Amino acid sequence: MKSRSEARADFWRGYLALLPLWSGAIPAGVAYGVAARSAGLGVVETQVMSLVVFSAAGQIGAVSLIAGGASPLLLIGTVMALNAQLVLLGLAIGRQLQLSWMERLATAWLLTDGAYGVSLGVGPLRLAVLLGTGASMYTGWNLGTALGAGIGAVLPSPGAFGIDLVAPLSFLAVLVPLVRSRPALLVAVVAGAMALLLARVAPGGVAVLGAGLVGCAVGAWATREKICSG
Amino acid sequence: MLWVILGMGAGVYTLRLVGLVFRDVALPPVWERALRFVPVALLTGLVVVGLTGQVSAEPIRLIAVAGAAFVAHRTGKMWACILGGMAVYWLLWWIGGPL
DSSP, X not given: OOOHHHHHHHHHHHHHHTGGGHHHHHHHHHHHHHHHHHTTOOHHHHHHHHHHTOOHHHHHHHHHHHHTTOOHHHHHHHHHHHTTHHHHHHHHHHHHOOOOHHHHHHHHHHOOHHHHHHHHHHSSXXXXXXXXXXXXXXXXXXXXXXXXXHHXXXXXXXXXXXXXXXXXXXXXXXXXXXXXSHHHHHHHHHHHHHHHHHHHHSOHHHHHHHHHHHHHHHHHHHTSSSOOOX | OHHHHHHHHHHXXXXXXXXXXXXXXXXXXXXXXXXXXXXXXXXXXXXXXXXHSSSOOOHHHHHHHHHHHHHHHHHOOHHHHHHHHHHHHHHHHHHHOOX
């Protein structure tokens, strides 16, 4: 059993280890904040989403759908679908750490793949380090959001200066490094074509979910007997 | 809207918790493989819908996105991708106006 002060030291070690990732988290938070404000969300709504959802892809996705007038169920469904990989992350961590119920509830609040990756870099996975990296990412993301929401408030209309291009561009920035393998490229091409087709006949959210489902099915098929590297 | 946002938060929190709670459950391999492609498939969908959705896809938007994709590929940095794409967009706009 570790002492309290040791755990505190681990927490801060994790917190500081993640600081370089603020260079990504803050601009992403700003991008989200600006996009949210231009989609018509208030400052409080914009910030609350970052406090309770805490997912760059999910939130920027939600905001682009809100701009298109999606229904609440579709919004919640899309945000959850965009974060489906968190289930895998939770499984991975759950298998590495023995956690009490309270610890699980706390860990789940701050769980992101970036924080998990940095925690592994600090040493063998420890709960206090994981909470430290998570809290650090949470701070950076919410600071960025506050900044973006502030900038968004003084910016002119959403379409002006092509500000509405920021959301697709930030997705692109997350997407491009992920497309490293052949199966991943195939998934991107099929999902893109599917989205293009569906966007003509269905609301944006349905097109995104449809592209996601078909893309995943294609990915599972493309990796059927090989080790997948998507 | 605040209730919808809290609903999103509850949904995502549940996803984070599910893995931690059901850590001993093994998913069928086909599901594990499919789940790995969730980010790529959904992000591609979002980029495409974001470009074709609200405004008619102006050629300069597509050129800007192609430039941004190149920058993202070379640098792997989000801010560089966003700034690169916006710089191309603004430059083309300044030269020719929205085409």
